[in-house]
Amino acid sequence: MSGEVRLYDKAECPFCWRVRMALHRCGVAFRRLRHDDPAHQQKWRQLTPGNTVPVLMIDGIVITESAVMLEYLNDRYGKLLPASARERALARGLAHYADAQIGSAVRKLVFERRQREPKAWDQGVIAKAMEEWHQALPRMERALTDSRYFVADAGMPDYVLASRFGLALAYGMPPPQTPLLIDWFGRMAGRSEFLETSPGVVRAALDRGWQVFT
Numbered sequence: 001m002s003g004e005v006r007l008y009d010k011a012e013c014p015f016c017w018r019v020r021m022a023l024h025r026c027g028v029a030f031r032r033l034r035h036d037d038p039a040h041q042q043k044w045r046q047l048t049p050g051n052t053v054p055v056l057m058i059d060g061i062v063i064t065e066s067a068v069m070l071e072y073l074n075d076r077y078g079k080l081l082p083a084s085a086r087e088r089a090l091a092r093g094l095a096h097y098a099d100a101q102i103g104s105a106v107r108k109l110v111f112e113r114r115q116r117e118p119k120a121w122d123q124g125v126i127a128k129a130m131e132e133w134h135q136a137l138p139r140m141e142r143a144l145t146d147s148r149y150f151v152a153d154a155g156m157p158d159y160v161l162a163s164r165f166g167l168a169l170a171y172g173m174p175p176p177q178t179p180l181l182i183d184w185f186g187r188m189a190g191r192s193e194f195l196e197t198s199p200g201v202v203r204a205a206l207d208r209g210w211q212v213f214t
């Protein structure tokens with residue numbers, strides 16, 4: 001395996017995006033390979049047991065779970081989790097919650113709206129996604145009461161949630177009603193690891209700002 005760090009990825013996959021943010025933050029240069037590029041697809045299939053992206057080739061190993069990639073980068077470079085075991089447990093808990101609860105809401109919305117005409121959208125699915133979204137946010141809001149980021153200067157839970165928030169913005173999820181989260185997202189969206197790794201659909205939405213889709 002060459003010394004080059006390679007990421008098999010898909011632009012709009014939230015798992016891929018958080019890994020791109022973390023690599024950027026850790027100062028790791030990497031080459032992105034599109035998993036559906038005919039030049040790379042066969043190799044990608046050989047590497048991943050579940051046919052998923054992201055797949056990261058780094059330091060002579062292959063990692064096929066985004067959470068493991070973030071843990072590895074933190075072990076190797078620090079920066080993504082706090083120093084104390086107690087704070088690390090809280091940060092991992094927040095990342096897990098953001099992915100499971102907020103991720104579920106955003107995924108429902110994205111899957112319904114992506115590549116479909118508005119007249120074909122199932123409004124019941126969209127309403128359910130929005131309800132879940134508003135129910136899931138207060139816990140993240142409370143976690144921001146004493147801090148600007150979930151981890152000092154941004155880290156694992158910030159990247160996990162930012163990948164979900166970015167797609168929520170792009171696919172017209174209503175803005176959070178939670179002021180600390182709105183401030184947090186404004187700060188995240190100005191960070192270089194966010195801006196330089198975000199999918200095109202998110203960059204376009206950032207220019208429009210957070211607004212309600214019609």
Ligand SMILES: N[C@@H](CCC(=O)N[C@@H](CS)C(=O)NCC(=O)O)C(=O)O
Binds near residue numbers: 013014053065
């Ligand atoms: N638990 C995995 C989930 C990865 C995952 O579900 N990736 C989706 C894309 S968002 C995927 O690869 N789907 C199959 C495909 O797109 O062909 C991780 O965190 O790495």
